[in-house]
Amino acid sequence: MTDFLNLILEPLQELFLRFKAFLPNLLAMLVIVIAGILLARLLRAIFVRFLKAINFDSWSDRMGMTTLLRKGDLWAKPALALGAIVFWALVIVVLMTGLSALKISAIDQLVAQFFMYLPRVFSAVLILIVGYVLAGFISRAMLIAAVNSGFHYAKLLAEAIRLLLTVLILAMVLEQLQVAPGIVLAAFSIIFGGIVAALAISFGVGGIDAAKRMIERETVEKRKEEVKDDIEHI
């Protein structure tokens, strides 16, 4: 009977001992998570206040970031949205740190992988932000230059440039994140090449008449503009 009881109690005892040994780790995780979340909230508040102080919202309006947020159905102010992103990024880091306190080898590996992946995420985000601003800048410069030189399809040209740049940037981001790099490279080549080929075909075959009309229109306009203009603007 005693043997039988021992058979039952020993595993329970073992479980209890293991739980006893594990309990400090669990408590440590809870403390890390709770303190981390509180710290993340505090950092978010400070960060949002800093963003407001440097007029991040109006900078964001100027750079077209606000429009991008609205297009994504995000109606919060840009400073608050960025604050929320920073908060959740911190929460993820806190959770990972908390989980590593449990000292479970499987989780430890996962956490290590996560932290090794972080630099890639940061550089991808950086590429995305810089790329977005740059694409907007280049396409706007192209739009204004095309309008000022009297090109009829200025907006189309500017949008096409923005699209090509966006495709390029997204490909760079995915490549940075190592998301199926082979497929990304192939998809990028297909999309980029496809756009160029589509334009060539639409002008060369499908759009002969349209292309003819566009070129004729440009030529007629140019001929009209050939009326001498001697005005000195300065």
Added chain:
Amino acid sequence: MKTVTFRKEVQEQLDLIKTADIVVGIPSFNNARTIGHVVRAVQAGLAKYFPDRKSVLVNSDGGSTDKTHDVVKETSIEDYASILLHHRVEPLFKIATPYSGLPGKGSAFRTIFEVAEALDAKACVVVDSDLRSITPEWIELLVKPVLEDGFDYVAPLYHRHKYDGTITNSIVYPLTRALYGKRVRQPIGGDFGFSGTLAKFYLTKDVWQTDVARFGIDIWMTTTAIANQFRVTQSFLGAKIHDAKDPSADLSAMLYQVVGATFELMETYADVWKPIRGSEPVTAFGFEYTVGLEQVNVNTGRMLNLFREGLKNLQEIWTDVLGLGDFREVERIGLLGAKEFRFPLGLWTRVIYDYAIAFHEKKLPAEHLIKSLTPLYLGKTASFVLEVEQMGQQEAEAEIEKLCLEFEKNKEYLVTSWK
């Protein structure tokens, strides 16, 4: 801010000359075709009107490859008797030197200011090197108010065709006048007289690595003189005819240069212009006479096409800068036919003020912002040309006066919106 180091031979010349009463500066870049005439006119002007003044002619060159330098050195008047009442007493010194710094008219002027300072000049003149209509009298008219009447800055007054100088007439003159309260009719004329004191003052300003060094020098000189309470006057020089400009020169780049410099100065002198209301006339020297002007052809159809292209494609930028109300108004005039097309004065005034505010608030990169003004400017120019087509020179000038008064009337809007 004295950082220009003269070449050894220039320094030797300066050491030799020691001091001068008058320094005449001619900035140049590949002007071999026209600079000879300008140098002759300057020489004759100095000999005829200032024979007893020690004068120096400075050619500040941007690295010409067409022998501009040689033309300046070799040009001289052989037969003074045909133009002079008296023979020269003081010799005329010539300094021809390439300027250093950023390439542009501003850097060329800086070298001239440095020479004026080094020689402790009493009066200075700068004239463009592509002028065809310059006469010896220009030197008298630009120097005398400084030497004999104690003025610090002499702006030019020209007779120009009613269609010419539209950036000046529709933006720079009305805006400068409304801002600083002085009716300087040609604030970016290009040919100016100024005192040695003002030349030294210009050199104290640290602007030589900015756009002022490139192209904004004319408006910078005028505004700096007015805003810093220097005594400003004008001289009537007659017609301004210069070498034909490159027809492919980019209008939007020109607009960016001039308007950008004007807006930049609004930032610097915000405390000066904010309290000023209305404007006062600026005295003028010289005998005003009517001159025959060459016919100017204008293609208003092309201008209106570009205006409408802007309306179609730059909607987002214009709405952001002008606000929805004024954008709707611009849209409305865009629907008018070529004959009845008119750009209301009040609307144009608000357009310029809104662009100035957008520049101040950095709504867009400066170059994008100002270049997006080009189609609006062309609409305004077409409207002006259509309006004054049947008018004489004086009536056209009266239209510009109306625009100036509108700028002055609406200044409160600018001041209250400037945060």
